[in-house]
Amino acid sequence: MVREDQLIYLDNNATTRVDPAVVEEMLPFLTDYYGNPSSGYGFAAKVREAIETARERVAALVGCAPGEIVFTSGGTEANNAAINSALQIDAKRQHVVTTVVEHSSVLKQCQAMKERGRDVTFVGVSSQGDIDPGEIENAIGDNTAIVSMMWANNETGVLFPVEKIADMSHGKGVFFHTDAVQAVGKVPIRVSETAIHFLALSAHKFHGPKGIGALYVNKRVKFRPSLLGGSHENSRRAGTENVAGIIGMGKAAEIAAEKLEEEQVRIRRMRDHFEELLEEKIGGASINGKDANRLSNTASVSFTGIESDAVLMLLDRQGICCSAGSACKTGSPEGSHVLKAMGLSEERLKGSLRFSFGKFNSEPEVETAASKIIEVVAKLRKMSAGARISAAV
Numbered sequence: 001m002v003r004e005d006q007l008i009y010l011d012n013n014a015t016t017r018v019d020p021a022v023v024e025e026m027l028p029f030l031t032d033y034y035g036n037p038s039s040g041y042g043f044a045a046k047v048r049e050a051i052e053t054a055r056e057r058v059a060a061l062v063g064c065a066p067g068e069i070v071f072t073s074g075g076t077e078a079n080n081a082a083i084n085s086a087l088q089i090d091a092k093r094q095h096v097v098t099t100v101v102e103h104s105s106v107l108k109q110c111q112a113m114k115e116r117g118r119d120v121t122f123v124g125v126s127s128q129g130d131i132d133p134g135e136i137e138n139a140i141g142d143n144t145a146i147v148s149m150m151w152a153n154n155e156t157g158v159l160f161p162v163e164k165i166a167d168m169s170h171g172k173g174v175f176f177h178t179d180a181v182q183a184v185g186k187v188p189i190r191v192s193e194t195a196i197h198f199l200a201l202s203a204h205k206f207h208g209p210k211g212i213g214a215l216y217v218n219k220r221v222k223f224r225p226s227l228l229g230g231s232h233e234n235s236r237r238a239g240t241e242n243v244a245g246i247i248g249m250g251k252a253a254e255i256a257a258e259k260l261e262e263e264q265v266r267i268r269r270m271r272d273h274f275e276e277l278l279e280e281k282i283g284g285a286s287i288n289g290k291d292a293n294r295l296s297n298t299a300s301v302s303f304t305g306i307e308s309d310a311v312l313m314l315l316d317r318q319g320i321c322c323s324a325g326s327a328c329k330t331g332s333p334e335g336s337h338v339l340k341a342m343g344l345s346e347e348r349l350k351g352s353l354r355f356s357f358g359k360f361n362s363e364p365e366v367e368t369a370a371s372k373i374i375e376v377v378a379k380l381r382k383m384s385a386g387a388r389i390s391a392a393v
């Protein structure tokens with residue numbers, strides 16, 4: 001086993017390392033300031049104030065008013081809450097439009113609704129993972145309640161034209177929701193300047209803690225909460241607040257906003273260099289979604305003649321963390337639904353890996369990781385060629 005401090009962590013779309021400044025900000029709320037924010041005494045008011053500071057910081061990161069931020073247990077809950085709410089507003093509008101490449105927190109919800117008889121349209125993508133806005137427009141009907149579309153894909157990093165689709169949906173009187181879990185902290189977002197009605201985010205994707213997220217709810221739209229049982233979050237999400245989580249998310253948002261563009265330039269440079277090294281040294285390596293507008297940190301790479309699980313295992317032994325397709329898929333025999341939707345051949349599907357960079361990565365790590373990947377792929381190809389020859393004799 002490689003020691004933790006020697007790992008090369010290239011799986012930042014799965015989760016990110018919590019920033020030490022975030023931990024420091026959270027600690028007093030796990031120790032001294034344990035009051036319930038709903039209580040009436042001064043001790044609890046301090047906790048309430050800290051929550052409101054966190055709300056302001058999160059709002060600043062996505063460019064909205066603090067009152068439009070509803071804290072949730074994460075991106076999954078925020079996505080579910082937005083879609084559920086839209087379906088409760090108008091009994092005549094019960095159709096949902098989404099895409100085939102959504103994260104499972106949207107996809108599984110939509111698939112379950114379809115199985116229960118609801119009308120759901122799943123729009124496909126091109127070989128680059130792009131969406132055709134015309135197809136979304138055609139899918140929207142008089143009975144459509146909501147269009148739900150991710151801002152950035154967690155597997156390929158491909159960015160969807162959400163602002164354009166939000167305009168179109170809004171113009172047709174349809175709610176527009178975006179799962180921006182992978183975009184927040186990586187692309188500048190001024191949600192108030194768009195026609196987006198709901199936007200989901202998650203702290204652990206931008207160096208905050210796990211189990212805390214938020215839903216932006218445009219102040220002009222009707223919202224029906226999914227979780228009932230209390231008047232927390234201005235009656236939009238019941239349940240005693242995850243205080244330390246909220247404080248941590250606020251700090252992480254503040255840090256992310258400070259150097260967003262500068263950091264993304266540095267990360268893009270590392271990612272591009274990494275992709276160049278693999279493409280140059282490994283025959284048959286190809287970058288999925290390379291020609292699309294992509295996040296700066298994600299490299300989805302397909303290799304021929306190898307299986308990604310074998311690469312993952314050998315890289316793991318050398319202390320390199322990455323994933324096959326998406327992290328949620330590790331160990332699943334199905335393969336990536338995103339890469340399948342892009343029409344990758346069976347061979348490329350089987351040999352695809354995702355590397356995702358973050359602010360704690362360095363250029364030397366990128367060089368080391370690339371040379372180990374080059375070695376591992378060569379070794380596996382040699383082994384499978386050997387196996388083919390012995391099978392033939």
Ligand code: PLP
Binds near residue numbers: 103182213
């Ligand atoms: N949406 C996307 C695009 C994601 O990548 C993830 C997490 O992997 C989620 C939603 C779920 O967020 P959370 O882990 O906070 O529930």
